[in-house]
Amino acid sequence: MNRRKALSGLLKTGVLVAGAAGAGAVAGYLTGSVLSRPTEVGLTGESKPIKIGFQVHRTGIGAPYGFWYERVANAAVEYINRIGGIAGRPVQLIAEDDETSPARGAQVVERLVLVHNVDFIIGALFSDVVLSSGPRAGELKRPYFAVSEGTHVPFGLLNRWCFQPGITDVPGQVTAIAKWIFENLGKRVAIIFPDYAFGHDHRDALTKAAERYGARIVEQIPIPPGETSFTKYFPKIPREIDVLYHVMVGDVLTFVRELGVFLGRNRPEMFGFIDSIEAIPLTAPGLEFLEGTYFWEGFPRYLDGYDTPYNRFYRDVVGVDENGADRSDPSRVSAFSHMFSVWETLFVIKEVVEQSGYSEPNRRDYELFVKVLESMDWFNEGIWHPQGDKMFNGKLHQSFGHQFVSKVRNGRLVVVKRTEIEDSLYEHPNDYTAQPLY
Amino acid sequence: MNGLARTIVTFSIPAVLACIYPILPEYAKFFLARVMILSVYAYGYAICFQMLGMLSLGHAALFAAGMYGAGLYTIYASPSPLSALLMGVAAALAFSLAMGLLSTRVGGPFLTITTLLAAQALYLVALHFNEITGGEQGIVLGREATLVWPLSPWLGESDSRYLFSLVTLVIAVTGVWALSRSRLGKLFIAVRDDEEKLESLGYNTATLKLLGFALSGVYSGTAGALQALLYSYVGAGYAGILNSVEPVLWVLVGGPLIQVGPLLGCMLVNIIADLARGMLRGHVLIVGLGLVLIAFAAGRLSWAYRLLRRSTGLVS
Numbered sequence: 001m002n003r004r005k006a007l008s009g010l011l012k013t014g015v016l017v018a019g020a021a022g023a024g025a026v027a028g029y030l031t032g033s034v035l036s037r038p039t040e041v042g043l044t045g046e047s048k049p050i051k052i053g054f055q056v057h058r059t060g061i062g063a064p065y066g067f068w069y070e071r072v073a074n075a076a077v078e079y080i081n082r083i084g085g086i087a088g089r090p091v092q093l094i095a096e097d098d099e100t101s102p103a104r105g106a107q108v109v110e111r112l113v114l115v116h117n118v119d120f121i122i123g124a125l126f127s128d129v130v131l132s133s134g135p136r137a138g139e140l141k142r143p144y145f146a147v148s149e150g151t152h153v154p155f156g157l158l159n160r161w162c163f164q165p166g167i168t169d170v171p172g173q174v175t176a177i178a179k180w181i182f183e184n185l186g187k188r189v190a191i192i193f194p195d196y197a198f199g200h201d202h203r204d205a206l207t208k209a210a211e212r213y214g215a216r217i218v219e220q221i222p223i224p225p226g227e228t229s230f231t232k233y234f235p236k237i238p239r240e241i242d243v244l245y246h247v248m249v250g251d252v253l254t255f256v257r258e259l260g261v262f263l264g265r266n267r268p269e270m271f272g273f274i275d276s277i278e279a280i281p282l283t284a285p286g287l288e289f290l291e292g293t294y295f296w297e298g299f300p301r302y303l304d305g306y307d308t309p310y311n312r313f314y315r316d317v318v319g320v321d322e323n324g325a326d327r328s329d330p331s332r333v334s335a336f337s338h339m340f341s342v343w344e345t346l347f348v349i350k351e352v353v354e355q356s357g358y359s360e361p362n363r364r365d366y367e368l369f370v371k372v373l374e375s376m377d378w379f380n381e382g383i384w385h386p387q388g389d390k391m392f393n394g395k396l397h398q399s400f401g402h403q404f405v406s407k408v409r410n411g412r413l414v415v416v417k418r419t420e421i422e423d424s425l426y427e428h429p430n431d432y433t434a435q436p437l438y
Numbered sequence: 439m440n441g442l443a444r445t446i447v448t449f450s451i452p453a454v455l456a457c458i459y460p461i462l463p464e465y466a467k468f469f470l471a472r473v474m475i476l477s478v479y480a481y482g483y484a485i486c487f488q489m490l491g492m493l494s495l496g497h498a499a500l501f502a503a504g505m506y507g508a509g510l511y512t513i514y515a516s517p518s519p520l521s522a523l524l525m526g527v528a529a530a531l532a533f534s535l536a537m538g539l540l541s542t543r544v545g546g547p548f549l550t551i552t553t554l555l556a557a558q559a560l561y562l563v564a565l566h567f568n569e570i571t572g573g574e575q576g577i578v579l580g581r582e583a584t585l586v587w588p589l590s591p592w593l594g595e596s597d598s599r600y601l602f603s604l605v606t607l608v609i610a611v612t613g614v615w616a617l618s619r620s621r622l623g624k625l626f627i628a629v630r631d632d633e634e635k636l637e638s639l640g641y642n643t644a645t646l647k648l649l650g651f652a653l654s655g656v657y658s659g660t661a662g663a664l665q666a667l668l669y670s671y672v673g674a675g676y677a678g679i680l681n682s683v684e685p686v687l688w689v690l691v692g693g694p695l696i697q698v699g700p701l702l703g704c705m706l707v708n709i710i711a712d713l714a715r716g717m718l719r720g721h722v723l724i725v726g727l728g729l730v731l732i733a734f735a736a737g738r739l740s741w742a743y744r745l746l747r748r749s750t751g752l753v754s
Contacts, residue, residue: 059722096715099722102576102675107472111715114465127575132671135578139595150575157578196568197575225565225574 049092050085052077052349053112053121053142055133060100062126064279068335069125069147069342070095075318076346086350087359094118102132109136109144119361120349122342123162124148127197134158141366141438143373145349147341149173149298151201154398156430160437163373163397165390166345167298167338168424170198171205176403176423177271177296178209184417185269185294186242187215192233194249195222202247202273208426223249230255234262247273253286260289270294274301274337274406281325281333282411290408297404297413298337299387300324305406305415310386314343323412340387347384352376367437374433391421395431400424441619448615448697452608459600467596473708474603475664478610480692480700482657483685485614488696489623490650491630492545493749495682496537496553497658499560502677503533504659506564506571509672512583514570519585519667526666530659531652533560538651542644545633546749554682561677576673585667599668606664607701610657615697617653626650630748680722687728694741 054073057066077093085091094116098105105124112118120143124130127150134152137144138159146153146164151171153164168176181189191206193199203220210217221236227250237244244267249255255276270293282290300306301324303315318334319327326332352358356372358365374394381389390401403424405417455470462470479501486492507529508522515525541552564571571577581587589598617623628636629643629650637643666672684707685700692703707728711721732742 101680102671102673103681104721106669106671107469110465110468111712114463114468128673128675131576131578132669132673132675135581135670152578196565196573200569225568226562 047089049090050087050120050353051092051094051116051118052346053109053116053118054093054095055098055105055108055112055121055124055129056095057100057125057129058095058097060098062100062124062129065125065335065338066097066100068279068339072318072339072342073122073346076343079317080346080350087354087357098124098129098133100124100126100129102128105129106132106136109133109140109142113137113140113142117361118142119353119358120145122147122345125338127152131157134162137161141363142361143366143369145345147338147345149338149341150198154393154396154428154430156396156428156432160370160397160432160435165348165373165376165379165392165397165399166341166343167399168390168401168403169398170201171208171426172398172400172424173273173296173298173403174202174205175209175426176419177405178206178215179213179423180405180417180419181243181245181271181294182210182213182215185271187213188218188241189215189243189245190219190221190237190241190268191217191245191247192221192223192237192249193245193247195224199223199247199249202245205426206245226250228254229258231258231262234259237263241268243269243271245271246276248275252276252280253284256289257286260286272296274298278337279333279335281331282408282413291411293408294416295406295408295413297406297415299340300404300406300415301333301336301413302415305404305413306388306418308381308386310381310383313383314340314386318343344379344385344387344390348373348376348379351379351384363438370437388418389421391425395433396428397432444695444697445615447695448611449608451698451701452604452611455607456604459604464596467600469708469712471596471600471603471668473705474607475661475668476688476708477701477704478606478664479658479661480685480688480704481610481614482654482659482661484689484692484696484700485617485626485650485657486654487686487689487749488694488699488745489617489626489630490647491745491748492542492647492651493550493686493746494541494553494651494654495550495679495686496541496555496557497654497685498677498679498681499537499553499557500530500534500655500658501662501665501681502560502564502674503655504530504662505666505672505676506662507659508663509577509579509666510571512579512667513577517580517583519583519587522583522667523585523660523663526663527656527659530655530662534652534655534659535648538648538655542647542651554679557677557679557682561674564674564677572673574674576671576675579666579670579672581670583667584670585664602664602668606660610660611697611701613657614700618696622649680725683729684725687725687732690732690742690745691728 056070077091080091096108098108112121123144123146125148130146130148138161144162147166149167149169152158153162154169193202207217218241219238221233272295274295274297303322320334321327324334324336352373356368358369376392379385379390388402390399392399403419404415406413406415483497486494504526508526511522511525537556541549565573585602586595586598625646629646633643688703688707689700691707692699711724
């Protein structure tokens with residue numbers, strides 16, 4: 001036998017083995033045995049655990065957020081189990097990677113419900129994942145808690161099984177801080193925003209608020225997605241404005257550097273959303289131009305911005321220091337303004353399970369659960385809700401909380417205003433309670 | 439393998455998929471329904487890549503054209519799923535003709551690059567007109583607009599989805615089976631194997647390639663339209679590059695028999711990716727590793743080797 005023949009024989013054997021393995025995998029798969037076990041955190045106590053599925057952005061564009069969201073979720077579950085679990089039952093967190101992709105996200109919802117039979121799902125941050133997952137959750141009849149601040153939940157784009165009790169949505173945030181902007185920085189505003197749904201939410205909410213408070217949006221400057229240089233849009237910024245409002249237009253380091261070169265010292269007041277610099281240290285080179293400008297914060301990055309015992313406790317359990325960075329690696333800044341939503345959502349689930357007497361994933365229990373959640377109208381501030389108290393609107397399935405305005409001073413964020421809950425409220429005709437649950 | 443045996447093998451997998459339905463666990467029903475739709479896409483890709491030897495990296499655009507055609511129709515015109523399905527297929531056909539006209543004029547790596555760019559163009563257009571398309575975030579379709587809605591009084595959503603996917607798969611398989619036996623199919627293969635000889639025999643190979651590309655587009659678009667109409671979501675994520683690369687792997691893994699290869703490859707890759715979920719971070723790794731392995735093994739696996747050499751001219 002020559003070498004070539006021997007090789008081909010070897011190859012044939014290999015192909016046969018691979019084929020057999022493949023057939024075995026298919027057979028095993030179809031008989032319902034699932035080999036893969038996702039990360040599971042929790043107690044294995046005597047009573048049956050409450051399973052909470054967690055759709056997490058471990059990979060893909062959302063990974064920097066996903067890292068922190070998962071850390072917060074693990075910390076919260078550990079703490080809940082330490083204080084006796086939910087309704088006396090241990091909590092088991094079942095996390096799966098959605099790759100920040102709408103296609104995978106929808107599949108993860110199916111896996112969590114049909115393979116792991118979770119009781120509830122904590123959903124995603126990125127809007128495309130939430131939008132493709134919501135209909136799946138609705139079909140599979142499993143409560144899905146978005147942590148995305150998008151308008152899809154309150155504006156009725158999803159269904160009665162989708163909730164967002166952990167964080168104020170974008171229109172609520174904008175409505176609240178717009179009032180402060182107009183009163184303190186000026187009434188002539190130009191807005192520079194990314195030309196997709198998230199940016200449009202900002203534009204629309206700001207425009208509405210301007211009408212309400214007698215301010216004027218002088219110029220709207222949309223930036224197409226994927227843009228890498230912004231200078232060519234800057235000549236559109238009018239001279240006679242008081243405030244330049246900017247949000248998430250693209251690579252923030254480039255944006256700020258180019259804006260600095262273009263505007264120089266004669267800049268108008270600037271107001272931005274922390275989303276652009278979330279998880280980025282303010283000391284990053286190029287961000288110096290932000291000195292003296294203002295930002296919305298969901299939950300202040302620096303402890304002194306909102307120093308409460310609950311905030312200290314929350315940071316302690318999650319492992320975040322006074323500067324909003326990883327305690328074991330101060331250069332790793334957390335997604336502090338958003339990640340509390342995961343923590344608070346888990347405690348909303350705890351509260352509603354305990355109040356409704358939910359025990360099994362069946363129709364009767366879910367009807368009770370949803371009814372009780374929809375009738376909630378307030379969450380008190382405390383360890384369970386360290387960001388502050390929240391008003392919950394059962395028709396919109398949306399929470400409304402306090403917002404923070406911070407000024408960049410000496411390369412850190414200093415809170416100058418904490419808005420009232422009432423400032424965030426807006427009118428919307430959506431009413432999920434009118435939809436049938438089953 | 440003779441004709442009869444080939445026919446039996448071709449229809450055996452869909453037959454098995456139909457027979458095992460009652461005993462399937464719930465998740466497998468959902469999973470297989472999804473994979474069947476993707477298999478239709480895989481068949482579409484195989485017509486272009488495996489039969490005609492055109493290595494396209496832009497098929498996600500054809501998938502997305504079907505998805506947007508169907509999805510946007512239900513949102514802006516009428517929530518009637520059957521006409522939306524037709525609209526989706528028509529949109530994919532139109533887009534594949536345009537893309538085919540541009541890309542089939544050139545061969546080898548140039549075709550690959552042209553299709554890649556055309557797909558990227560569609561992706562950017564979808565982002566640009568995001569007030570209409572929903573852009574990256576996408577749009578949720580109403581429940582009345584889904585194909586399973588009209589059946590819901592009789593069948594559950596997951597049952598009717600499985601039924602739709604299976605019927606579409608059977609039609610797709612039958613189409614490829616008939617094509618591979620027909621004169622047209624043999625001409626397609628002749629284009630792949632020796633285009634110059636075929637031309638010298640008086641055949642218009644440009645038209646043949648365009649025809650093949652359009653047929654491939656109809657398959658891909660059907661899959662995209664069904665994806666929208668069965669899962670009630672439309673978004674630019676499906677037009678991304680990853681959705682163009684995955685069918686390459688499915689077809690290469692599936693093996694040389696075009697009647698069953700795409701289905702087998704698509705099922706195998708997706709099952710492995712699903713099993714590995716939880717152990718690995720992201721299935722993208724599986725796709726990447728699979729492609730790298732095949733590229734290395736191509737010199738040994740004569741079938742993949744020939745296919746890659748003919749379609750790219752790069753493997754020597």
